[in-house]
Amino acid sequence: MRELSKVFDHAAVDPKWYAYWEKVGAFLADPESGRPPFSMVLPPPNVTGWLHIGHALNQTIPDVVARWKRMQGFDVLWLPGTDHAGIATQNVVEQQLAAEGKSRHDLGREAFEARVWKWVERSHGTITSQMRKLGSSVDWSRERFTLDENLSRAVRRVFVSLYSEGLIYRGTYLVSWCPRCRTALSDLEVEHQQTRGSLYYIRYPHVDGDGVVVVATTRPETMLGDTAVAVHPDDERYRTLVGKMLRLPVIGRELPVIADRFVDPEFGTGAVKVTPAHDPNDFEMGRRHDLAQVSVIDEDGRMSKDAGPYAGHDRMAARKALVAALEANGLVERVEDHEHAVGHCQRCGTVVEPRLSTQWFVRIKPLAARALAAVADGHTRFVPENWTKIYNDWMTNIHDWCISRQLWWGHRIPAWYCDACDETMVTESAPNVCACGGTLRQDTDVLDTWFSSGLWPFSTMGWPDDTPDLRRYYPTTLLITAHDIIFFWVARMMMLGLWFKQDVPFRAVYITSLVRDEHGQKMAKMKGNVVDPVELMEKIGADAFRFTLAALASPGMDISLSEGRLQAYRQFINKIWNVSRFVLLYVPETLATRPAVPPLETLDVIHRWMLHRSSALARELDTALDEYRFDVAADRLYHFFWHEYADWYIELIKPELQGAAATRDRAIAVLLELHDRVLRMLHPFIPFVTEEIWQALPQRPEDGRAPDGSGQTITRAPFPTPVPEWTDDEAVATLRLLQDVITAVRTVRSEWGVPPAQKITAVVQGADTATADTLRVHLSKVTRLAGLTTVDFLDDVPRSPDTVRRVVRDFELHVPLAGVVDREKETERVTRKLSKIVKQRRGLQARLSNEAFLSRADPDVVRDTRELEREIGQRQEKLEHILAELAS
């Protein structure tokens, strides 16, 4: 039991502890606990597929927070769940069907839905097991799915409520349409890409008499749906033309020339074809001028029956054929290269078609107004702050939200239509018959996936019922999510939360960065640079992976997942493991309980130094984590553990550990206290390895009691806080002195190739009494770590060509090295040091002789500069002296 295996076997250890944590209820929120609440919801991953590296980051960061807050004594609720992900999931299953040569229509709606449910179950299992591998400390007892009965009830309640308030309406408008997914999309689901295309100049002949008007268009195929040509009212060139009629080529329809201020006289020819059924601007213009709307492209992206000879052609093919035909008839004046933004379907990449159709919309402005005000009033804070502006801009320029989707997978719209009387009924539960007696049929569309995710912070807690969870945990304390869903999700939660709960859904939003490959490239299957988090965890363990993510998570910067960093942190875990094994070597089997720290005055300076440092670290961690600087926290932990605790403290206490019983027991008591503290501080970042080690150490029975009372767990042990009594600046100063001397000797040894096994001597010359005394008291530490037999303290050291002299602080260190010292080489070294110092000193002197500096700079700075200049001057003198003697 008091033993750790030779190597840390994460594959065996990780699952063991996760299962234990679940068994003892380590992650359960407890409204009855009497502790202050701290709540977060997990951005529900799409139930389709598996977790990618971005999910890993967006679970690691909140997990660090959740574990930290839990250890600080908060009643933490971190609520998990998954999203049914309408289009995404339906597409996956449709692709599976396509592979079997079937479409969803072959199955019918019910069978198709059943099929999706089957897939979702399997996929859900994958996702949740991946979350457990990563160590996410979510409360599984409160897991939710957006299609759960209660969440669906919430969706219906919200829909009906907004409808009755006049904030949801149905109507026929131009919406973005994906011809492949065969559904309407919201503006957000359309991704614009700069595309190289052509600008076609096409001649439209006058109906009466000769001549043509040339219009420019990037989409000639839509001309078949033209119902006017527009010019700017002030455009002199076309003044006489307004009101005249043109003849639409191919179709032969007569088009009026209208005047509209929207037209930019500078672009193209200043005359623009108007296609109200296929262009958002033309749609608006059509309404202003009461133009007919002719749809020439149908829901599959083919030309409709109104497209004349091109009916049935694919829209892209029709473009080519039409241009060829126009050219043949001399109706194309010219074609220019033209770059413009083309909308693509976010889910399948198909070019989106603006298309006239009847859809449901949310009248968004009233909701957006509240969401804007809430952030302006500071009820929700963005971290980093600059996201506030992005949120505000979007919220200010927001358009009505198209929420109906022509899909089968999702929340069916709770609207029923009567065939007999044309009545529309919007109700939470299905009505039987219409008041007129006619049969009702439910709207066949489903809602945008984000409509239900927008309710997530309260629907998951039982809303519309008034539940204890809802009362206690809403608003949530913090939301941690990626920036790519600020509009999709964060903004919608703000609007809907404020509308239905009269309060913001979260007090703060921490926006994480995108994870890229090690050269900052976006990960993409095509590039073959996708890193699978599960594979990575299998290779290096969840802890190393998590620590890397946290360490690289600088706010506002994308993360380059560098191989070097991953390696370094894997080695860090290994280091922690081995230090812990070393500690355990000295813990007697009979020691059941971690002993108290002995009185400070009985402790050697090295212990007092480390206690001081561990207290300071706790303070630094508090600050860093409070500011969401996970990178800073990780960096401090890394440096503290490796380069202070392991490299110096552990090395320095070895003699005590191997010495007399009384000394040893005191050392072990401090060591165990420190090790316990550092494990707890590390735990939020690297939960598995810390629990494994913590469990092997003797604990106090009251520490980290599991909620079910069956055992102990570090997840419930208090997070270390600063200990003011441990403050000890004198110990810090002493250690700094010892380190300086030891390092100086080591450097000399290394420079002159003295093998580590070969013991040498050293002489300290010219140290003041206090310094010399301190060194004398701790001489054994210096001699052991520097590989010395003795250190002499002399005021006058005889000159010897075999002695290397170094300046340490304000004294000199003489290291006799018979036979190895080369005078020339030594001269070169000292010269190099000297020239560096001279340069630095000149800079300082220049400042000090500058009247402006002396009169304007902060007096403290002036004082420090003087002090430094003086010190450096002394060093310079000493070095010059050494050099002179070398030369003689």
Place this chain on the structure above:
RNA sequence: GGGCGGUUAGCUCAGGGGUAGAGCACCGGUUUUACACACCGGCUGUCACAGGUUCAAAUCCUGUACCGCCCACCA
């Protein structure tokens, strides 16, 4: 077309008015019984460029270049 971020050691990145850091890589040395995924020591930079503010700029301001991201109804 608007907006935002970046440019610091060979690589990946911190820092952010007082003269530059980490990890990896590199060089040299070590079987010091916790760790070679280790230990000890060392090397490395006109902090993108040009102006400005300041006693002092890698750090603040302006502009330029390049890289990246977001938003956008000019055909």
